[in-house]
Amino acid sequence: MTSDVPSMRATRTSDDARRLALVGALALAACSRGRPLTDAEAVARAESALAPFKAELARTLAGALARGPDDAIDACATRAPELARAASKDGVQLGRASDRRRNPGNTVPSWASSAVADLARAPRDGEHRVVPLPGGRAGYVETITVKAMCLTCHGEAVSAPIAARIAARYPDDAATGFREGDMRGVFWVELPPGR
Ligand code: HEC
Numbered sequence: 001m002t003s004d005v006p007s008m009r010a011t012r013t014s015d016d017a018r019r020l021a022l023v024g025a026l027a028l029a030a031c032s033r034g035r036p037l038t039d040a041e042a043v044a045r046a047e048s049a050l051a052p053f054k055a056e057l058a059r060t061l062a063g064a065l066a067r068g069p070d071d072a073i074d075a076c077a078t079r080a081p082e083l084a085r086a087a088s089k090d091g092v093q094l095g096r097a098s099d100r101r102r103n104p105g106n107t108v109p110s111w112a113s114s115a116v117a118d119l120a121r122a123p124r125d126g127e128h129r130v131v132p133l134p135g136g137r138a139g140y141v142e143t144i145t146v147k148a149m150c151l152t153c154h155g156e157a158v159s160a161p162i163a164a165r166i167a168a169r170y171p172d173d174a175a176t177g178f179r180e181g182d183m184r185g186v187f188w189v190e191l192p193p194g195r
Pocket of ligand 1: 061069072073074076077078080081096097100101102103104144145146150154175185186
């Protein structure tokens with residue numbers, strides 16, 4: 001009889017220990033989860049992460065176009081992904097994506113697909129959406145529209161030499177046939193939680 005008591009106590013103690021461990025794990029999870037950003041914070045952080053990337057991209061494209069479209073295609077192909085990687089730091093990831101993409105690496109991230117579909121309903125350059133992500137993280141997507149200078153490589157009448165150059169690098173290119181003002185794709189950003 002008496003031998004039951006300590007064993008029951010032992011059981012209770014290990015239950016308590018398990019409960020404590022669970023509470024501790026939950027508390028830790030809550031800490032590492034961080035505070036979800038407000039929409040306004042997410043927009044501000046995404047815009048400041050994107051600003052240097054956009055500026056570099058525009059400078060690279062303009063400089064390369066001045067040297068000729070061949071050079072510009074090479075610059076887009078190599079520099080654009082490099083610039084996106086370089087701008088992805090401090091827990092922030094960013095890039096460009098499109099439903100009609102040239103580079104298969106620029107497929108729309110799955111968390112962004114309904115926001116992108118929403119933006120596509122009435123494309124306006126710079127229009128954006130914030131998407132809450134697991135763990136207190138936030139996603140941001142921003143419309144990129146087609147401007148006149150983009151038509152050289154994304155338009156309806158891409159010259160034969162440029163089309164050939166693009167086809168050689170991107171055999172399943174889906175990024176031509178656009179008109180000025182069309183939605184070309186998005187800038188996307190994934191942001192870490194707030195502290
Ligand atoms: C000289 C040709 C050229 C011009 C001009 C050009 N692009 Fe591109 N664009 C490319 C190439 C090549 C890629 C593929 C880059 C890569 O591999 O990431 C690309 C990719 C993109 C992507 C990423 C999604 C995808 O399809 O892979 C977007 C968005 C984009 N371009 C938008 C634009 C916009 C907006 C303009 C005008 C401001 C523009 N481009 C002008 C050649 C061009």
